Amino acid sequence: MINKQRLVDEFLNLVAIDSLTKQERKMADALLEMLKSMGYEPYEDDTGSKIGGNAGNVVCHVKGNTNAPALLLMAHMDTVVPGLNKKAVVEGDIIKSDGTTILGGDDAAGIAVILETIKSLKEDGAEFGDLYIAFTVAEEGGLYGARNLDLSKIPADFAFILDNGGPIGTIAVKAPYYNRFSATFKGRAAHAGLEPEKGLSAIMMASKAIAHMPYFGRIDPESTSNIGIIKGGEARNIVCETCTVEGEVRSTDKDKIAMYTQAIVDSFKKTAEEMGGTVDIEAETMYPGYFIKESDAIIELVKKASEISGIPIRLESTGGGSDTNIINGAGIPAVDISVGMDKVHSTQEQIKISDMVKACEFLTSIIKAACSYNRK
Numbered sequence: 001m002i003n004k005q006r007l008v009d010e011f012l013n014l015v016a017i018d019s020l021t022k023q024e025r026k027m028a029d030a031l032l033e034m035l036k037s038m039g040y041e042p043y044e045d046d047t048g049s050k051i052g053g054n055a056g057n058v059v060c061h062v063k064g065n066t067n068a069p070a071l072l073l074m075a076h077m078d079t080v081v082p083g084l085n086k087k088a089v090v091e092g093d094i095i096k097s098d099g100t101t102i103l104g105g106d107d108a109a110g111i112a113v114i115l116e117t118i119k120s121l122k123e124d125g126a127e128f129g130d131l132y133i134a135f136t137v138a139e140e141g142g143l144y145g146a147r148n149l150d151l152s153k154i155p156a157d158f159a160f161i162l163d164n165g166g167p168i169g170t171i172a173v174k175a176p177y178y179n180r181f182s183a184t185f186k187g188r189a190a191h192a193g194l195e196p197e198k199g200l201s202a203i204m205m206a207s208k209a210i211a212h213m214p215y216f217g218r219i220d221p222e223s224t225s226n227i228g229i230i231k232g233g234e235a236r237n238i239v240c241e242t243c244t245v246e247g248e249v250r251s252t253d254k255d256k257i258a259m260y261t262q263a264i265v266d267s268f269k270k271t272a273e274e275m276g277g278t279v280d281i282e283a284e285t286m287y288p289g290y291f292i293k294e295s296d297a298i299i300e301l302v303k304k305a306s307e308i309s310g311i312p313i314r315l316e317s318t319g320g321g322s323d324t325n326i327i328n329g330a331g332i333p334a335v336d337i338s339v340g341m342d343k344v345h346s347t348q349e350q351i352k353i354s355d356m357v358k359a360c361e362f363l364t365s366i367i368k369a370a371c372s373y374n375r376k
């Protein structure tokens with residue numbers, strides 16, 4: 001049985017811990033302690049030192065008692081800003097922040113739901129297959145924890161990432177590929193009043209390049225692009241020598257994202273050349289997209305879980321990236337399921353206690369549904 005009070009207490013306990021991206025030390029220590037007190041042998045990997053953070057991913061194997069497929073359950077430890085000194089306010093069924101910070105239900109709710117679900121399964125003496133828990137660092141801003149997770153130590157058949165909002169039963173099955181690029185335009189500096197004709201403005205070059213971008217904003221139903229940052233210039237009276245433009249392209253179609261990114265790179269180069277300047281462009285794929293088909297085994301599993309729990313499922317696509325992208329990209333079928341988080345990344349963030357309880361019930365039913373299969 002899910003213990004609602006214990007779940008709420010655990011959630012409030014996690015929310016009270018500062019855990020900004022790459023500063024998850026206290027959260028990692030608390031979770032290592034918690035998993036040990038539950039009788040497991042968790043470990044922390046060396047991701048922290050690789051990414052310049054102060055903690056690594058916390059990983060734990062919960063040995064099963066049947067031969068069901070092995071499941072990987074994931075949530076991330078870090079939060080966005082403003083996320084220091086978070087004070088949760090409980091009002092009836094709703095938990096929110098005091099309005100000065102985010103709540104951090106993204107993704108403390110995912111962590112609390114995983115812990116409570118496992119505690120209740122053990123107490124009930126339920127059947128379950130091998131479970132692997134991974135609490136990742138630095139999900140926000142680049143999925144760095146998941147990218148450095150050593151999956152050779154996690155032989156899971158399916159993965160469930162608890163990092164989604166919407167009604168419980170909402171499951172993200174489609175998410176875009178993500179490319180980012182950084183373009184540095186180089187012109188020539190000169191005094192803007194005395195001899196501007198000797199200069200070549202990198203700011204003008206960048207603006208023309210952006211104005212002539214072949215793709216910007218909503219490109220097609222499954223693709224987008226954006227320029228999010230532009231930086232350049234030293235002073236009003238200097239013709240700007242260097243200007244950097246940072247942008248992104250997303251698409252659920254692998255070929256399209258490559259095509260759009262290349263077209264933007266080519267057009268930037270052309271503009272710089274036409275103006276007599278240069279541009280250095282770095283473009284890289286940050287994470288792959290994924291598309292789980294309705295006929296895939298993992299969807300059959302969640303449908304069975306829906307029958308067991310009576311919670312209807314809703315398959316949706318998302319425009320954002322999550323650890324789910326990385327796990328799918330590594331070859332383990334993964335979906336992102338809702339824990340009820342709402343208005344995330346804002347000081348209005350909130351979550352319903354009843355939704356977190358329901359999320360535990362849904363996760364329990366996924367684990368139970370897996371028991372009707374034999375591990376291959």
Ligand SMILES: [Zn+2]
Nearest residue numbers: 076106107163
């Ligand atoms: Zn999240």
